Amino acid sequence: MIAIYIQKFLIRKLKTAKLSRKDFAELSGISYRTICDLLTATKPKPELMTIIKIADSFNCSVDEVINRKKFNAKPGGYKTNLSTAQIMNYLRKYLTKKVHEHSITPSKLSRTIRFSSASISEFIKDNASQKTLGSIITIALADYFAVSVDEMIGRTTINQSKDKVYDKEMSL
Numbered sequence: 001m002i003a004i005y006i007q008k009f010l011i012r013k014l015k016t017a018k019l020s021r022k023d024f025a026e027l028s029g030i031s032y033r034t035i036c037d038l039l040t041a042t043k044p045k046p047e048l049m050t051i052i053k054i055a056d057s058f059n060c061s062v063d064e065v066i067n068r069k070k071f072n073a074k075p076g077g078y079k080t081n082l083s084t085a086q087i088m089n090y091l092r093k094y095l096t097k098k099v100h101e102h103s104i105t106p107s108k109l110s111r112t113i114r115f116s117s118a119s120i121s122e123f124i125k126d127n128a129s130q131k132t133l134g135s136i137i138t139i140a141l142a143d144y145f146a147v148s149v150d151e152m153i154g155r156t157t158i159n160q161s162k163d164k165v166y167d168k169e170m171s172l
Contacts, residue, residue, distance in 0.1 A: 003041040005067035071148035089153030
């Protein structure tokens, strides 16, 4: 289903911006092949970084790209061009904090959102062998915690004073 939402978003945005697939590929840093796959909805599980690059390109939320309407924010106010390492580090810290706050084991959280029991455990442990989480599991986690994907990955700056406090907490 995520593929259909991204397809519709891209078709609408490319038409409005009068951008060709090739121009958008160059602008976004996403390969032309991937853009074509997204526009035909033949890529059922697009990478999280691809979705983030789309959001960066159109200065919108990740939630808008994937049609999570409840969490759509006003345009702008997003940290852009974050590296994969920065995003995953923020996500790792966010999840570590949340499993502690909710008194739930990473394995139980994984099973609760219907993924392998090791999915989150392997991602959040120190010196984790699993360096990234996929888009589908990240969206499932955002749904579980009822937050925007942008908040989970440290991309939002909508309330910068709140973010500074949160960033400070996350670095502890």
